[in-house]
Amino acid sequence: MKKFGLLLAGGIAAVVLLSTIGPMVGLLVSLVLLYFIFKQFLKANSTGAKIGLGIIGAIVLVASIHNIPAIIGVAAAYVLYLVYKKWNENKHTKIKEESDPFVNFEKQWNELKNY
Incomplete structure (x- = not known):
């Protein structure tokens, strides 16, 4: 029994x-992208680049939040x-x-x- x-x-x-598995892969990819965007944000010298990377980072952050069901996986x-x-x-x-x-x-x- x-x-x-x-x-x-x-x-x-x-x-x-x-x-x-799909959300898990999506979460992994979005977190990796968010990591590299954050590193580039810290390296950027111009204000325009920081604003652009901040906008892209916010979009990727929303995508990673969308894949939260991957935690169940x-x-x-x-x-x-x-x-x-x-x-x-x-x-x-x-x-x-x-x-x-x-x-x-x-x-x-x-x-x-x-x-």
């Missing part, structure tokens, strides 16, 4: 992530990571338990005591 819940949560998170990616981590948690503990010589010794000792 636990695996079914993890599968369901992972499936929903995967669908949400796939549906928000980032949250879905994090949920997918948690589901993957939980899914593989049982496998790792079983392998660790089987490879531990002291655990095997205890099992064998208990088997010998029962005979």
